[in-house]
Amino acid sequence: MKIVAVILAAGQGTRMRSSLPKVLHPLLGRPMVLYSIEAARQATESQPVLIVGHGAEMVRQVVGEAARCVLQEPQSGTGHAVLQAESLLRSQADLVLVTTADMPLLTSQTLHRLIEAQTSHEGPMTLLTLTGEIARGFGRVVRDAQGRVLAVIEEAQASPEELSIREYNASVYCFKADWLWPSLTRIPLSRKGEYYLTDLVGIATSDGLSIRALALEDPLQAIGVNNRTHLAEAEAVLRQLINQEWMDAGVSMIDPHTTYIEPGVTIGQDTTIWPNTYLQGKTTIGQNCVLGPNSLIRDTKVGDRCRIFASVVEGSVLEELVDIGPYGHLRAGTHLARGVHVGNFGEIKNSYLGPGTKMGHFSYVGDTITGPDVNIGAGTVTCNFDGERKHPTHIGAGAFIGSDTMLVAPVKVGDGARTGAGAVVTREVPDHTLAVGMPARVIRKLGKRD
Numbered sequence: 098m099k100i101v102a103v104i105l106a107a108g109q110g111t112r113m114r115s116s117l118p119k120v121l122h123p124l125l126g127r128p129m130v131l132y133s134i135e136a137a138r139q140a141t142e143s144q145p146v147l148i149v150g151h152g153a154e155m156v157r158q159v160v161g162e163a164a165r166c167v168l169q170e171p172q173s174g175t176g177h178a179v180l181q182a183e184s185l186l187r188s189q190a191d192l193v194l195v196t197t198a199d200m201p202l203l204t205s206q207t208l209h210r211l212i213e214a215q216t217s218h219e220g221p222m223t224l225l226t227l228t229g230e231i232a233r234g235f236g237r238v239v240r241d242a243q244g245r246v247l248a249v250i251e252e253a254q255a256s257p258e259e260l261s262i263r264e265y266n267a268s269v270y271c272f273k274a275d276w277l278w279p280s281l282t283r284i285p286l287s288r289k290g291e292y293y294l295t296d297l298v299g300i301a302t303s304d305g306l307s308i309r310a311l312a313l314e315d316p317l318q319a320i321g322v323n324n325r326t327h328l329a330e331a332e333a334v335l336r337q338l339i340n341q342e343w344m345d346a347g348v349s350m351i352d353p354h355t356t357y358i359e360p361g362v363t364i365g366q367d368t369t370i371w372p373n374t375y376l377q378g379k380t381t382i383g384q385n386c387v388l389g390p391n392s393l394i395r396d397t398k399v400g401d402r403c404r405i406f407a408s409v410v411e412g413s414v415l416e417e418l419v420d421i422g423p424y425g426h427l428r429a430g431t432h433l434a435r436g437v438h439v440g441n442f443g444e445i446k447n448s449y450l451g452p453g454t455k456m457g458h459f460s461y462v463g464d465t466i467t468g469p470d471v472n473i474g475a476g477t478v479t480c481n482f483d484g485e486r487k488h489p490t491h492i493g494a495g496a497f498i499g500s501d502t503m504l505v506a507p508v509k510v511g512d513g514a515r516t517g518a519g520a521v522v523t524r525e526v527p528d529h530t531l532a533v534g535m536p537a538r539v540i541r542k543l544g545k546r547d
Contacts, residue, residue, distance in 0.1 A: 101190040102137035106198035107150025107169040112324040118152030120198040126359040132201035140208035148178045174291030176284040195270045202318045220307035221276035225269040227313040235265035246308040249295040468494030476501040
């Protein structure tokens, strides 16, 4: 049986008060629409169809090949929106799952349950419902004395008696395709000039057909995002779910309420995360690490037994036993080998620091390769930019860079070489020599005692 999802994403989202289409607002670092697309794809095992309208081109660019986009123009209601997928799906689907892009917390498991409920049902449709005291603007599910679904009444059109109903329509459905397409053309035009998908419930009952309602087990999944308050509410729920998953997997969090982990992150066992730590993008964390407090790690690979304290790490690779901070900043292209230490207020960009290298504090290293066991003294700066181009610096194994050294690239400091405090190095320092002064000059060869 072929099952395809249609995801509604054409609305303007005026209550977001934003030039960005509602479905593109980020939720834990990802555009909201991508959550709905991924859940629908997993539930149906097929590429979903996304109905776009407001900001259609922006949405298409973000979605890419994740979904087939179909334009709804003009936007004349949810029934009209689903109808736009008919020409694409009429011969391609036996069941059509309809969901919305502004309910990012719906899981693939819930959608799969809905599909299974419809598969075992003789009637033409199954709708997802929830119960509770908070209506969230959902339509009310009207049943007869025997408990059969008769209609869905939109909240704006409901009578006081209907508003007292505590079973709500979550606006997620599974339809038999051969019934859906002709029935969409029977939806009457509302007083607002729109065609409501909910009217299909009344059409089915008037034809004497049964409608199945599946109760949503977790009402939080039905949080719809219509404004920025809802967006924050959905993010808080998603963050709690992600943090709980990692704690169950063996990660310790001192304060989960102030720990922010995006969906694409992976974390090894026995890692401890302190408050106000953000793990973003395609970040992988090894085992037995200590992260934070007050750290941001983005698109970075962190090895086992690393310590990142009150620092920002972006687009970097840290091998095992690396120690950063406080107040360090690792920028894109940084690679720190095993056992590297970067102290307070150290900044590194597009550089490799060899095993055991120490960069104490208040230094900047850019476009640099160091060998193992290098000591970079406080206040060291690699002067890598001449106003037009970046130039490299090479520092050999076991070199000692004195405090306040300026390394004017391109330049090389040899193995075992040293620079004196305040040196301005503009030319190569040979292996095992000492260079001092401004500009630096080699004053002697270093012996074993040095």
